[in-house]
Amino acid sequence: MPTQNMLGREIHVDDEGFLTEPDEWDEALGAELAKQIDIEMTDRHWEVVRFLRADFSERGETATTRRVDSVGGFSVKEQFALFPKKPAKKMAYVAGLPKPHGCV
Amino acid sequence: MATAKPLVPKFDDETTDRKLAIICSKGNLDMAYPGLVLGNAALGEGVEVHLFFTFWGFDMIHKKRQKKMKFSPVGNFAMHMPVVGTRIPQWMAWWPGMQPFSTWYLRRSVRKLGVPTVPDFLDQISASGGHLWGCKMSADMGGLTMDDLRDDVEGIITATDFIEMTAGAQVLFV
Numbered sequence: 001m002p003t004q005n006m007l008g009r010e011i012h013v014d015d016e017g018f019l020t021e022p023d024e025w026d027e028a029l030g031a032e033l034a035k036q037i038d039i040e041m042t043d044r045h046w047e048v049v050r051f052l053r054a055d056f057s058e059r060g061e062t063a064t065t066r067r068v069d070s071v072g073g074f075s076v077k078e079q080f081a082l083f084p085k086k087p088a089k090k091m092a093y094v095a096g097l098p099k100p101h102g103c104v
Numbered sequence: 105m106a107t108a109k110p111l112v113p114k115f116d117d118e119t120t121d122r123k124l125a126i127i128c129s130k131g132n133l134d135m136a137y138p139g140l141v142l143g144n145a146a147l148g149e150g151v152e153v154h155l156f157f158t159f160w161g162f163d164m165i166h167k168k169r170q171k172k173m174k175f176s177p178v179g180n181f182a183m184h185m186p187v188v189g190t191r192i193p194q195w196m197a198w199w200p201g202m203q204p205f206s207t208w209y210l211r212r213s214v215r216k217l218g219v220p221t222v223p224d225f226l227d228q229i230s231a232s233g234g235h236l237w238g239c240k241m242s243a244d245m246g247g248l249t250m251d252d253l254r255d256d257v258e259g260i261i262t263a264t265d266f267i268e269m270t271a272g273a274q275v276l277f278v
Contacts, residue, residue, distance in 0.1 A: 002111060004110050004111055005110075006110060013111055015111075016111070016113045016114075017110070017111035017112045017113045018113065036110060036112045037112060037113070037115055037116075038116075064218075065148060065228075065232075066218060066219070066220065066228065067218060069228070070218070070220075075231065076228050076231045076232050077231040077232075080231075080232055080233065085115065085116065085150035086115050086148060086149055086150050087148065088148050089113065089115065089148075090115060093113055093115075102218070103141055103145065103219075104141060104144060104145075104217070104218065104219045104220070104225075
């Protein structure tokens with residue numbers, strides 16, 4: 001597994017650049033990751049990311065867009081607006097979590 | 105070893121003009137799902153998705169019928185029972201109560217996985233930017249108009265329209 005330097009610290013990532021150690025994440029790093037994929041974080045973006053983090057720590061897997069909608073309360077439409085084109089992957093990336101594995 | 109340049113997933117590089125058209129031709133509850141699951145997954149990958157509902161699949165976009173889709177073990181040799189290693193024999197498949205039971209069981213299994221019902225799934229697909237189309241011949245056969253269909257269905261189109269619309273697209277027939 002490669003590591004890379006971000007904000008002056010070493011973080012573990014997979015071959016694509018997703019964090020592999022969710023504990024290495026904090027919001028400063030989240031902001032840096034968002035910058036890498038040209039997403040300007042608003043309060044609403046942070047609410048989604050915080051939901052993902054909380055849900056992951058509870059269940060040990062990344063929420064899909066369906067779950068972010070039905071459990072988190074962020075409509076799918078809004079997710080596409082906040083994280084265009086590929087919301088599930090982009091949300092996971094910014095939240096420092098693995099890509100979601102659920103089909104729906 | 106730290107890499108010099110941060111490794112960032114190529115989210116937007118992969119966003120090509122890939123286009124997917126899915127023909128949904130089945131009206132049984134179990135066969136509604138493959139097209140919905142794949143269409144939804146493609147939308148999540150930034151692919152342009154068109155769903156075309158034809159023949160029995162027309163029920164999927166019919167305002168009332170989409171809520172009442174059924175599943176039956178008749179003619180389905182892969183219908184396994186909750187008990188490991190058993191399947192429903194065909195002589196039992198047509199028994200009274202079998203179809204409501206199987207439908208209930210399928211709905212429950214799907215719900216347990218957090219997968220939406222057919223109407224909710226179509227809501228999600230349409231909110232994700234997916235396009236829904238009805239087939240003209242099916243509408244004419246059933247005497248149906250746009251009023252009978254979900255509000256997010258964009259139109260009732262002919263086979264020729266569909267062929268034109270899907271130029272360059274990958275097509276899946278379900």
